[in-house]
Amino acid sequence: MSEDLKTMDCREFQAQLADLIGSGEDAHNHPHLKSCPLCRALLNDLETIAEAARQLLPAQQPKEDLWERIESAIQKEESPKNPK
Amino acid sequence: MPRSRSPKTEVPETLAGASLSDVSPGPEVRTATAVVEPYGDDAVARAQAGDHGAFAHLYGLHKRRIYSLCLRMVNNVAEAEDLTQEAFLQLHRKIGTFRGDSAFSTWMHRLAVNVVLMHLRKKGLALTSLDEAMEPTQDDGPGRSFGAPDLMLTGSIDRLALERAVADLPPGYRLIFVLHDIEGYEHNEIATMLECSIGNSKSQLHKARLKLRDALRTSLQGQGRR
Numbered sequence: 001m002s003e004d005l006k007t008m009d010c011r012e013f014q015a016q017l018a019d020l021i022g023s024g025e026d027a028h029n030h031p032h033l034k035s036c037p038l039c040r041a042l043l044n045d046l047e048t049i050a051e052a053a054r055q056l057l058p059a060q061q062p063k064e065d066l067w068e069r070i071e072s073a074i075q076k077e078e079s080p081k082n083p084k
Numbered sequence: 085m086p087r088s089r090s091p092k093t094e095v096p097e098t099l100a101g102a103s104l105s106d107v108s109p110g111p112e113v114r115t116a117t118a119v120v121e122p123y124g125d126d127a128v129a130r131a132q133a134g135d136h137g138a139f140a141h142l143y144g145l146h147k148r149r150i151y152s153l154c155l156r157m158v159n160n161v162a163e164a165e166d167l168t169q170e171a172f173l174q175l176h177r178k179i180g181t182f183r184g185d186s187a188f189s190t191w192m193h194r195l196a197v198n199v200v201l202m203h204l205r206k207k208g209l210a211l212t213s214l215d216e217a218m219e220p221t222q223d224d225g226p227g228r229s230f231g232a233p234d235l236m237l238t239g240s241i242d243r244l245a246l247e248r249a250v251a252d253l254p255p256g257y258r259l260i261f262v263l264h265d266i267e268g269y270e271h272n273e274i275a276t277m278l279e280c281s282i283g284n285s286k287s288q289l290h291k292a293r294l295k296l297r298d299a300l301r302t303s304l305q306g307q308g309r310r
Contacts, residue, residue, distance in 0.1 A: 018290030019283070022271060046293045049300070052241040053265035056250075062151040066165055067143055070172045074139075077173070 008032045013039050021046065128188050132180050139179070143172055146189065149267060150196045156262045157200045159251050167203055171196040186276045190269075194277045197259065204255055241300060249299040257292035264289050 013032040020027045021043075027033075033040045127145070130138035150171050155164035174195050182191055250258060250266075263269045263277065264285070271285040278285070 018287045021290065022282075022286035042297075045297050045301075046290075048241055049246070049293050049296050050265050052243070052246050053250075053261070054268075055243060056247065056266050060148070060152045060155050060164075062147055062165055062168055066147070066151075066168060067140070069165075070143065070169050071140075073169065073173055074176050077177075 010036060010039055014042070017043070017046075128179070128182065132182065139176060142175070142192075146192055147172075149189075150192070153193065153196055153262060153267070154200055156250065156266070157255065157258065158203065163203070167196075167199055171199045174199060187273070190273050190277050193263070193269075197277060200259075201255075242303075245300060245303050246296070249296045249303070252299060253292055253295055257288060257295060260285060260288045261292040261296070265293075 008031075010032075013030070013036070017027070017039075020030065027043055028040075033043065127138045127141045131142055147168065151164060151168045154167040154171070155161065158164055158167065171192075175192060178195065182188065185191075250261060253261060259278075260274065263274050264271065269277070271282045271289075274280075274285045275282045280288075
């Protein structure tokens with residue numbers, strides 16, 4: 001790891017964080033985090049939020065009669081009296 | 085932050101109504117990647133050829149994810165149902181134009197996203213296009229992320245608090261967050277869906293998470309928790 005990365009300040013690190021997280025690499029290995037509790041806390045929080053978001057599923061279910069509404073609307077559109 | 089979850093593909097369900105009785109049987113659903121997609125692809129081809137049963141089958145496959153997306157974007161059951169209906173009507177009108185350049189679910193979601201954004205525009209929200217939804221705002225500088233390390237969220241995120249915080253996100257950020265972190269789409273798929281760059285998708289997701297962090301920390305402070 002280069003000396004630049006070791007001496008990177010928080011603003012520089014956070015400017016790169018979106019790419020770092022999105023790269024799929026383990027962002028915790030970044031040298032800046034070894035000496036910065038603020039950015040370490042930030043990364044932990046962002047990971048916690050992403051993890052918690054996965055618990056928001058299962059997805060909601062529409063009402064059973066929605067298909068009937070859609071089917072009726074399709075038939076209405078396809079009717080010769082109601083050309084598209 | 086590694087991602088290992090694929091977008092959830094749903095098992096076809098028996099739908100109310102006689103129209104579903106003519107859905108041809110397909111292979112048993114075992115995994116999302118190995119079996120469901122080929123079945124879905126077959127249904128797409130048949131629906132494109134005018135097979136109403138195949139279209140009903142596609143509705144069964146995609147209704148929950150489309151409805152959930154709509155519901156999370158408008159936070160109103162009646163509006164979400166109307167938007168879901170409109171999305172599937174759009175699908176019925178346009179399915180013949182699907183050429184398989186992207187996954188069908190991605191293409192279908194793009195239709196739904198456009199329906200939702202059109203709705204938000206009609207409601208007068210400051211959101212007129214996908215481009216505008218993806219446009220960074222001025223208060224998103226990296227300096228906003230600083231905060232006391234003793235107010236960490238780790239292990240303390242309440243589901244309802246997160247639901248509220250997501251609902252309060254600006255529509256553009258909410259859309260990216262829902263698609264990526266809740267529904268499990270990858271950045272390349274979102275980029276296709278929203279016609280933006282992969283870097284833009286990553287950047288907007290990051291900003292959405294930062295906003296959620298701010299909101300959740302404020303919520304924790306309000307509860308007097310540290």
